[in-house]
Amino acid sequence: MQTIYTLTQTLVDGLLIGGIYAVISIGLSLVFGVMHIVNFAHAEFLMIGMFVAWYAWAWLGLDPMLGAFLALGVTFLLGMGMQRVLIKPILAAPQVAQIFLTVGLLFALENAALLLFGADYRSVSTPYQTEALSLFASGGERIIVPYAKLFAFLMALGLGASVWLFLQRTRTGQAMRATAQDATAARLMGIDTDRMYMLAFGLGTGTTAFGGAVILPYITASPTVGSQYVVLMFTAVVLGGLGSVAGAVVGGLLVGLIQSFSALVLPIQLQNLILFVIFIAVLALKPEGILSRRTG
């Protein structure tokens, strides 16, 4: 029998990891929303973010929570460059070409990381890594909130809110949303849509890299770490509606909760299987809802 403590702990764990999924999914959803490109290589930017934060910690002594901003900046520029060179030429190409270009990019980035950084797992050590908040302690029962996860969650929340504010409140953000809704009309209104595409891709990759950097205190970095997040990320984005930033947040939190609650009843290896099934089911049951966003 599950006690109320186990259930609350599961809820807390799910929300803590779900917040991370939310911030990494925002990036993916933003790219799709603005450019209608499904970026299969997107999880690789999470890996790049982790490595930037790791080097910032190893060379400069920066805590990953601060290194995350460096990761954001570096991948923002990297993403803008990649958009200009690789994505822009295929924006009007057949979907087959779009799919395989980003799949090729996935292989290239993952193996470039393998060449540059080696296959070793890298982790950081921070003062708060082994500490945890202990809540509602009574009679040996308590809710444990590890600081590393709490900080990562709060950072993710902060960035998610910033991206949302940027899109809602700034002129550039509004221009970006206008481009997402109808690029032709946006161009007629004098919006430089090419610039918006570049910014959106940079912001998308940067946000995901930021999410990768803040989890570095409790997840080890390796060149293949991205592959563990691909399906999670796509599930979160599809659950919330492809292209919607607020939807990605809801989807991310849901995926975190599904993962932690399914761990109560299922062996750990099958955790992701549940997500695959939900993913396919959501795609199947809501395709019109998702597709209708494309024509805006």
Next chain:
Amino acid sequence: MARRGTLAAYGGLAILFALLPLVLDPRGYEMRVLCLVLLFAALGQAWNLVGGLANQISLGHAAYFGIGAYASTILQQVAGLSPWIGTLAGMALAALLALLLSVPTFRLKGHYFALATLAAGEAMRVIANSWSDLTGGPVGISVPFNPGSSVWMMQFQTVRPNYYIFLVTLILVTALFWRIKTGAMGYRLRAIKENEQAAEVIGVDTYRVKLVASLLSAAITAFLGTLYAQFQFFFDPDTIFGLAAFSVKMALVAILGGVGTVAGPLIGAAFIIPMEELANSYFGNSAAGLSQFAYGIVLVAVILVNPYGIVALFARLRGGRRRDRASRGGEARP
């Protein structure tokens, strides 16, 4: 005129490939590479049935491939069954999975279909990894060794017989693809690719046509999985259900060569597999990841140079029939 010429060219090619082993070392490395070329050409052809003709881009065909490989190997291990029989179970299971998947995925198009099939392939990998009692789990599974050559157990002293099995399979699959493409079903599939609603309106049972094509594609892919298992003798879930190793590569073979064309997978496989092997043997030991890195870069570069594939590139160089126009389709943006 063109058709008789094309037929003669394919016949000549088949004879050339049939004679090639006579001048090569039957235990040599070149023979293994050629076997893989034939395997991937056949896989690309099977993928082309749905991916090429109906433009339903599957990124999860490794699911069927792995089912074929596991079914025949497991039946051999526990019952000593011949892979020729075991593969029938694999083909049936793969077709069953295709049938199950058709329910949620057939309404999807483009990116959404690709994502759903990708998840299906990954789900099979997770199952194979965690169901250790049946599959042996992450450590992989070996085909039971039977000393001596035997056609019945599909085990041979050299790879030369494997080569001929691959070659015959490729010829049959190519012939089947050509039959379907030029027949009524091919027209229906292409009608779906151009405009699914319009196809429905003129009386094409789109669900049924897509289903028949995917059942065929799944069963052929499973059969090729058995052939691969008997050729390789060992595999593990992460390879056989792998995204990079099979799902993407078999689609890539068809797409680089020219999606939806008979020659596409043949050209694609003849180009990609030797290039990859060359990169592997050249860089293999010096730096891990370099050949895969090059693979990704070449993929990106080819698509940037021409998003419609190599066949279209040739057609354009010849100034010919502009087959690239014909092979794009399904892209009419509303």
